[in-house]
Amino acid sequence: MAQRQEFQAGLSRREQQRRATIDEIKQVARGLLVDEGIGSVTIRAISRHMGMTAPAVYRYFTSHEELLRTLRADIFIEVAGYLEASCDVLPEDDAPGRLIAAARALRRWGLEHEREFGLLLGPGAPGAIGGEESDLEQDAGWVFGLLFADLMAKLWRSHPFPVSPPGSLHPRLAAQLDRLRAHRDVDLPIEAIAVMLRCWVRLYGLVCMEVLGHLDFALDDGGPFFERELADTCETLGVGHRYTEEAPRDPARCFK
Missing domain, CATH: 1.10.10.60 (Homeodomain-like)
Structure with a gap:
């Protein structure tokens, strides 16, 4: 201030x-x-x-679209700050714990801010209204996802998770991941980036579906399903032993 x-x-x-x-x-x-x-x-x-x-x-x-895009960028940055705060109660070198805390915080923020989340990712999002994202939105969206990318990168360096053998990815997928690595300066093998992207899409996609109401046909409480997917993601990343089902407000109490 x-x-x-x-x-x-x-x-x-x-x-x-x-x-x-x-x-x-x-x-x-x-x-x-x-x-x-x-x-x-x-x-x-x-x-x-x-x-x-x-x-x-x-x-x-x-324009109206410019206002919505600016508001959307502000909210992206707000969410990133909220996720960072959820991690800060844990040691900097506790990548598994911080990753789990951030995933739960993302879901919690979304459920507590359904309409703001809808502006980010729902049918009313500016990208659905007026074409391509602006540079401001792209940068803000990267700030949002950067936290998870950093946590997964730290996890890879401290607790390397299982990945595909070098050269085993589909050539078109490998080329895209290589571009992503260069464009976003991600210093990891593309096989590790593929696992990171799969885990991010899994958790992020699930949160989006729940917050936007796309799971209402099956679930009136998405918490247990989210926790199941979070636990399985931890297994994929080789840190299943760090997961506990209980998710109290203090993320420091969530781990063994």
Whole structure:
């Protein structure tokens, strides 16, 4: 907070006012999202809540899609911070424990913020509205996934998990993973990256389905199913012995 205030002090009064208005617009937009759903987040509704005209709001965001994309990027970063905080109660070198804590925190955040999660990944997500993701969204999304990538990389280095033999992956898959390794500077064998990606998709996909209501046809409580998949993921990563079924609020109590 102090750092932000110091930064703000270096801005002109006009720029400070502009940034304050942008923050207020985003706060109002998020309030509408949480209270009424994505369909209520319109420039007209925001301007009405703020006592502004719609054209005045457009001076800060050139389009409705730009506003949603910026809000989405903010939420990605918020989730990443929440996941990091869930890990910080555990030692830095406890990669298995921190990975389990982060997975549970992701599900918990999603269930507690269903509409925000829907903005990130539901049918109303900006990518479903207006084409390709912006650079801002891509960077924010990587911040979100980077925590899990780092945890799995640390796990590989401290407790190498079983992977396919070198050269055994399908050539097209190998080429894509090699590009990912170069683009995101992931210093791991592509066979390890393949396992990491499979585990991430498994857990992340399950959380998405539950939070977005796609498991309601079968489950009214997805917790036991999630824990089963988490336990199996730990086995895949060679750390099944670190898993315990109980998931209390204090992640430090979740491990043997």
